[in-house]
Amino acid sequence: MKNIQVMLPTLRDREGLKSIDNDYQIHWMEDKDFNYPYPGAAFDLVKYTEQCSLYIEENHIDGIVYTHDLANLVAGVLCDRHDIPGPSLESMFLTNHKYYSRRKEPSSICSDYIDLDTGEWGELEPFYPCYIKPPTLTMTLHQYRVDSQEEMDSIVKKLRVELPPLLQLYTRFFERYVDLDKYPLATKNIMVVEELVEDAEQHCIEGWFDSLGNPHFWAESDEIYYPGDRNSIDVYATPSLLPPDVLDNIKEYALQRVKNHKINRGFWNVEIWRKGDWITATEVNGRSASVWEDLYKGTYNISLYKAMAYLSCGEDENCLQESFKKNDGSRVGGQFHVVTYGEGKSEELLNLSHEIEAADIEIMTPAGSEIAQSRTSGTWLARFNLFGDSFAEIYQRAEKIREKLLLQPEKSPNTNHIKQPPS
Template sequence: MGMSDNDDGTDLLVLLPTDRDHENMGKVDAPYNLHWFEDEDFDYPQPGSDFDMVEYTERASEYVEQADIDGVLFSHDVANLVAGALVDRHDLPGPELEPVFLADHKYYSRMHQPNVPWFDYIDLETDEWGDEPRFPAYIKPPFLTMTLLQYRVEDREEYERAMETVRKELPKYTEPFMDFFDTYVDTERYPLATRDMMLVEEPLEDWTQHCVEGWVDSDGELHVWAISDHNYYDDGSLAIDNYSTPSTLPTEAQEELIDIAREAIVQHGFEESFWNVEIFRLADRHVITEVNGRTASVWEPLYEGAFDTSVYEGIMHLHADNPEQTQAVAPDWEPGSDYETMGTQFHVITFGEGRADEFLDFEYARSVPDTDVEIFVDPEDEIEQTRSSGFWLARFHLFGEDYQEMLDRADEIRTNMLEQPELSPEPERYT
């Protein structure tokens, strides 16, 4: 248990803090005492079976009373569930557990969204899937992150191959969630909360993807922080080339996305929380990808570089019950295609399997002069493919006025990083 002491009398509990949380909250010049509530058994981004989520929640609850905590901070989809339970129990500023659960459990979230595709669930105990399975389909776990165990399947054969991996890998991650839901969620109202299942839904074609991020203040008013674009490779692999902010969509198109996002957040019932809504934009309709009851904290560098502001600072003010300060640090941004500086977050991806140093030049990745490279693996790690979108080896950021120039520079960096570019999306770009 660590503590950052600024002593204005406002004490904030940081739940299951990540390295990113320590780095970004620690550098915010805000007058709050931060209590870092760690757990040695917790692994980010996916908790392993050794992590006891209920025990952690109860221990955190005791600490809230013991230390007279005024608010809770969270940045990911495990910490926000714990936060919801603590908000309910101790009447803290923040989102209640029910809307957080509804957003985190993607099947129930679909039931509280406008603009949904067809969807159903696969019961992993019985293998039942609605009245009649249909293909192609997109399958994903109801509450894991970073596209883990998500697959597009074209037919029964691909489905069975994907489900073989799901049955092997999914139990490694679900136990902490199941125990938590059984303890804190109304399972009579939400019986699928503790069911071993996969969400299955309509796979969409010919779309662009965008993310509206914002917050709800203590009066229930919804605010928009920014809109970002998800830029995919063009080879149909479902691999994300990069995220970029601000969005370059026309004003009217962005305002339509904002309206859809607002409706989804209201339907979920969020209060005093950051949120984001990912949306597919098709020629004839818009379809929500997913709703998240927290910020996309991984985009902190984009917000810093593009807007000279910190979403972490906004979060801290909001959960210290100072929403006017959140508004004060919000980006100076309006929907539209004009911008002064664009931030881009590029990914280094492989579809190969084997030792990580067979795919990534670690020496080069650690020496790139004009960006910050975050490496996700150690050289001796074994890479396995557990999603349709490939394995992320690393990511880095570039900033500027010309998107194509940044894309060209990113491809140059990735060309030097990749040991086997032929196993990456659009390999002809890395030769």
């Protein structure tokens, strides 16, 4: 029986790997101070990485499963150090650090950085409107649209206090493991500044590299946002409704982006903006989109977690067979989000008691949670997956569900419109 080590496991990881736990020995590398997606203040990523390394020295490990952005950094160190199939640390660093990731895009959008200590821009003259985000972190935390210097000064003043304690988890890790001569900003408190992209369609291509470095595609999806300038997610929908020739072009573009980031093993996904013939990467991720496990299962009858486990142990053929199980594409799926711009107790904004038919709802802000806005796009209160024969049909069902969930709908994106998927 092969042994699989799971880095910083989440509840989703435990659920997703249930189907294979009779075929593999699963080693759950937990840490009492780690919570996903927001680690506890006492969590030490370097200490955790070294503990996992010692565990490998004392136990036989065949593969490593990693499903989020901190876990893939740890996996990069361990795969390099112990010659285990998987990603390199440099490739995972490049996908995690948004400034250096942008530098790997030869025709990318205009971008720079702001030194939080001084407020000075790195190379360019300030430009507005723009979009700023931390070089690391997840879930769009502390990401903002900025329209003026006055607004920027106010946000930077706030971030000088709030951000360094969050970033130090990463900067200490980078100081220990990353080549700082090559990547000197890795340990600096900065914000990444990007040209604001508006009115663009967004898509996601997910794929993987086998043990010989051959690329394979897993799924293609559309990321649909609410109208307006707040960039609030409405639904992740799969399969993509793009015409085959356009989709082929985007898939080839995505593959080149991951190669630019030195990824040649494991799962990856690339989020892409598109306006007509113009395309550019929104973000390159050196891991699977594990949050879509149930979306993929319900739409295609395939398991991303099974595929990740197979691939981690070098079982390319099993991974291919899982991918080949995909149905004929006649079924559609959507992961819908319940978003608020409000603040207060979760139970004041979200109906936590209402039983809603035909929706497996993931509550992201349980009772007692204090909602405080820390990003332009709002806070995700909940999300749920729906499946059917057409997007129009599942959209209508989703709108009815969100109407029942939202206690203060006036503080949320407009849910009284029937949107059409991108054409």
